Amino acid sequence: MNMPVMDGMEMLDNIRRNPITMDMPVLIVSTESNNERIKIIDEQYAGFVHKPFTPEVLKEKILDVLGVMH
Template sequence: MEKILIVDDSVTVRKLLIHTLKPRNYTCVEACDGFDALEKLAFNPDIRLVISDLNMPNMDGIELIGTIRKNPQYRDLPIIMLTTESSPENRKLAFDAGANLYLVKPSPAHIILFKVESLLKADDTSG
Protein backbone atom coordinates (compact mmCIF):
# COMPACT_ATOMS: atom_id res chain seq x y z
CA MET A 1 0.00 0.00 0.00
CA GLU A 2 0.99 3.61 -0.25
CA LYS A 3 3.79 4.91 1.90
CA ILE A 4 3.24 8.00 4.05
CA LEU A 5 5.92 10.07 5.78
CA ILE A 6 4.91 11.28 9.24
CA VAL A 7 6.99 14.19 10.54
CA ASP A 8 6.53 15.32 14.14
CA ASP A 9 8.85 15.82 17.10
CA SER A 10 6.18 14.31 19.36
CA VAL A 11 6.36 10.52 19.53
CA THR A 12 2.77 10.50 20.78
CA VAL A 13 1.48 12.35 17.72
CA ARG A 14 3.43 10.03 15.40
CA LYS A 15 2.00 6.96 17.15
CA LEU A 16 -1.53 8.37 16.95
CA LEU A 17 -1.18 8.97 13.21
CA ILE A 18 0.22 5.49 12.65
CA HIS A 19 -2.69 4.11 14.68
CA THR A 20 -5.05 5.94 12.29
CA LEU A 21 -3.31 5.06 9.01
CA LYS A 22 -1.98 1.52 9.52
CA PRO A 23 -5.40 -0.22 9.70
CA ARG A 24 -6.11 1.33 6.26
CA ASN A 25 -3.05 -0.43 4.94
CA TYR A 26 -0.83 2.61 4.65
CA THR A 27 2.83 2.05 5.34
CA CYS A 28 4.18 4.73 7.67
CA VAL A 29 7.70 6.12 7.84
CA GLU A 30 8.48 8.35 10.82
CA ALA A 31 10.71 11.39 11.09
CA CYS A 32 11.32 13.57 14.18
CA ASP A 33 12.21 16.86 12.45
CA GLY A 34 12.72 18.44 9.03
CA PHE A 35 16.27 17.17 8.53
CA ASP A 36 15.25 13.65 9.46
CA ALA A 37 12.30 13.94 7.05
CA LEU A 38 14.54 14.93 4.12
CA GLU A 39 16.77 11.95 4.84
CA LYS A 40 13.80 9.57 5.02
CA LEU A 41 12.47 10.97 1.73
CA ALA A 42 15.81 10.40 0.05
CA PHE A 43 15.90 6.80 1.26
CA ASN A 44 12.24 6.10 0.43
CA PRO A 45 11.53 7.29 -3.13
CA ASP A 46 8.16 5.53 -2.94
CA ILE A 47 6.75 7.92 -0.30
CA ARG A 48 3.44 9.17 -1.73
CA LEU A 49 2.35 11.77 0.85
CA VAL A 50 3.80 13.77 3.74
CA ILE A 51 2.06 14.79 6.98
CA SER A 52 4.18 17.35 8.81
CA ASP A 53 4.07 19.24 12.09
CA LEU A 54 5.01 22.93 12.09
CA ASN A 55 7.01 23.46 15.29
CA MET A 56 9.99 21.12 15.44
CA PRO A 57 13.64 21.49 16.46
CA ASN A 58 16.49 21.69 13.89
CA MET A 59 14.22 22.28 10.88
CA ASP A 60 10.59 23.26 11.25
CA GLY A 61 7.70 22.25 9.01
CA ILE A 62 7.64 25.45 6.95
CA GLU A 63 11.31 25.15 6.07
CA LEU A 64 10.85 21.45 5.36
CA ILE A 65 8.00 22.05 2.93
CA GLY A 66 9.93 24.83 1.18
CA THR A 67 12.94 22.55 0.80
CA ILE A 68 10.82 19.66 -0.51
CA ARG A 69 9.17 21.89 -3.13
CA LYS A 70 12.54 23.15 -4.38
CA ASN A 71 13.26 19.63 -5.57
CA PRO A 72 11.47 19.06 -8.93
CA GLN A 73 11.17 15.37 -8.04
CA TYR A 74 8.78 16.31 -5.19
CA ARG A 75 6.88 19.08 -6.98
CA ASP A 76 3.59 17.12 -6.92
CA LEU A 77 4.09 15.26 -3.63
CA PRO A 78 0.99 15.93 -1.51
CA ILE A 79 1.87 17.60 1.81
CA ILE A 80 -0.46 18.08 4.77
CA MET A 81 0.57 20.43 7.56
CA LEU A 82 -0.86 19.21 10.87
CA THR A 83 -0.21 21.65 13.69
CA THR A 84 -1.53 23.22 16.88
CA GLU A 85 -0.86 26.64 15.31
CA SER A 86 -4.20 27.96 14.06
CA SER A 87 -3.27 31.56 13.13
CA PRO A 88 -3.93 32.80 9.58
CA GLU A 89 -0.26 33.90 9.44
CA ASN A 90 1.00 30.36 9.92
CA ARG A 91 -1.58 29.04 7.49
CA LYS A 92 -0.34 31.51 4.87
CA LEU A 93 3.30 30.60 5.54
CA ALA A 94 2.48 26.92 5.04
CA PHE A 95 0.61 27.46 1.78
CA ASP A 96 3.26 29.86 0.48
CA ALA A 97 5.88 27.18 1.20
CA GLY A 98 3.85 24.68 -0.82
CA ALA A 99 1.56 22.80 1.55
CA ASN A 100 -1.57 21.28 -0.07
CA LEU A 101 -3.59 21.30 3.11
CA TYR A 102 -3.52 22.79 6.61
CA LEU A 103 -5.12 20.92 9.50
CA VAL A 104 -5.20 22.05 13.13
CA LYS A 105 -4.53 19.54 15.93
CA PRO A 106 -6.32 17.72 17.26
CA SER A 107 -7.90 16.60 14.00
CA PRO A 108 -10.31 13.65 14.16
CA ALA A 109 -9.00 10.44 12.63
CA HIS A 110 -11.79 10.25 10.04
CA ILE A 111 -10.95 13.76 8.78
CA ILE A 112 -7.26 12.89 8.43
CA LEU A 113 -8.10 9.66 6.60
CA PHE A 114 -10.53 11.43 4.27
CA LYS A 115 -8.00 14.14 3.42
CA VAL A 116 -5.20 11.63 2.87
CA GLU A 117 -7.38 9.55 0.56
CA SER A 118 -8.55 12.64 -1.37
CA LEU A 119 -5.03 13.95 -1.89
CA LEU A 120 -3.72 10.56 -3.01
CA LYS A 121 -6.60 10.21 -5.44
CA ALA A 122 -6.07 13.72 -6.85
CA ASP A 123 -2.39 12.93 -7.26
CA ASP A 124 -3.29 9.76 -9.22
CA THR A 125 -5.49 11.53 -11.78
CA SER A 126 -2.85 14.19 -12.46
CA GLY A 127 -0.62 11.32 -13.54
Protein backbone atom coordinates in the same frame (compact mmCIF):
# COMPACT_ATOMS: atom_id res chain seq x y z
CA MET B 1 5.49 22.94 12.37
CA ASN B 2 7.73 22.96 15.42
CA MET B 3 10.58 20.55 14.78
CA PRO B 4 14.26 20.43 15.65
CA VAL B 5 16.84 21.55 13.06
CA MET B 6 14.26 23.17 10.73
CA ASP B 7 10.63 24.11 11.18
CA GLY B 8 7.75 22.79 9.10
CA MET B 9 7.65 25.86 6.85
CA GLU B 10 11.32 25.38 5.93
CA MET B 11 10.71 21.69 5.31
CA LEU B 12 7.76 22.43 3.03
CA ASP B 13 9.76 25.06 1.16
CA ASN B 14 12.62 22.58 0.66
CA ILE B 15 10.20 19.93 -0.61
CA ARG B 16 8.64 22.34 -3.12
CA ARG B 17 12.01 23.65 -4.39
CA ASN B 18 13.42 20.17 -5.06
CA PRO B 19 12.49 18.94 -8.58
CA ILE B 20 12.30 15.36 -7.31
CA THR B 21 9.78 16.12 -4.53
CA MET B 22 8.08 19.29 -5.75
CA ASP B 23 4.84 17.47 -6.68
CA MET B 24 4.82 15.15 -3.66
CA PRO B 25 1.59 15.27 -1.66
CA VAL B 26 2.19 16.84 1.76
CA LEU B 27 -0.14 16.89 4.74
CA ILE B 28 0.87 18.93 7.76
CA VAL B 29 -0.65 17.98 11.12
CA SER B 30 -0.08 20.68 13.72
CA THR B 31 -1.46 22.83 16.50
CA GLU B 32 -0.54 25.87 14.37
CA SER B 33 -3.12 28.66 14.79
CA ASN B 34 -1.50 31.46 12.79
CA ASN B 35 -3.83 32.02 9.85
CA GLU B 36 -1.06 33.61 7.78
CA ARG B 37 1.13 30.50 8.13
CA ILE B 38 -1.84 28.25 7.30
CA LYS B 39 -2.49 30.38 4.19
CA ILE B 40 1.14 29.92 3.12
CA ILE B 41 0.79 26.16 3.58
CA ASP B 42 -2.27 26.23 1.31
CA GLU B 43 -0.40 28.33 -1.28
CA GLN B 44 2.33 25.64 -1.27
CA TYR B 45 -0.33 23.06 -2.26
CA ALA B 46 -0.11 21.20 1.02
CA GLY B 47 -2.96 20.02 3.19
CA PHE B 48 -3.33 21.09 6.79
CA VAL B 49 -5.01 19.35 9.72
CA HIS B 50 -5.34 21.15 13.03
CA LYS B 51 -4.78 19.09 16.19
CA PRO B 52 -6.83 17.68 17.75
CA PHE B 53 -8.72 16.07 14.88
CA THR B 54 -11.12 13.22 14.30
CA PRO B 55 -10.28 10.17 12.18
CA GLU B 56 -12.90 11.35 9.68
CA VAL B 57 -11.23 14.76 9.25
CA LEU B 58 -7.82 13.12 8.83
CA LYS B 59 -9.17 10.70 6.22
CA GLU B 60 -10.81 13.55 4.29
CA LYS B 61 -7.61 15.61 4.26
CA ILE B 62 -5.50 12.62 3.17
CA LEU B 63 -7.87 11.97 0.28
CA ASP B 64 -7.77 15.68 -0.62
CA VAL B 65 -3.97 15.86 -0.84
CA LEU B 66 -3.90 12.64 -2.86
CA GLY B 67 -6.53 14.03 -5.24
CA VAL B 68 -8.93 11.16 -4.59
CA MET B 69 -12.60 11.86 -5.18
CA HIS B 70 -14.69 11.13 -2.11
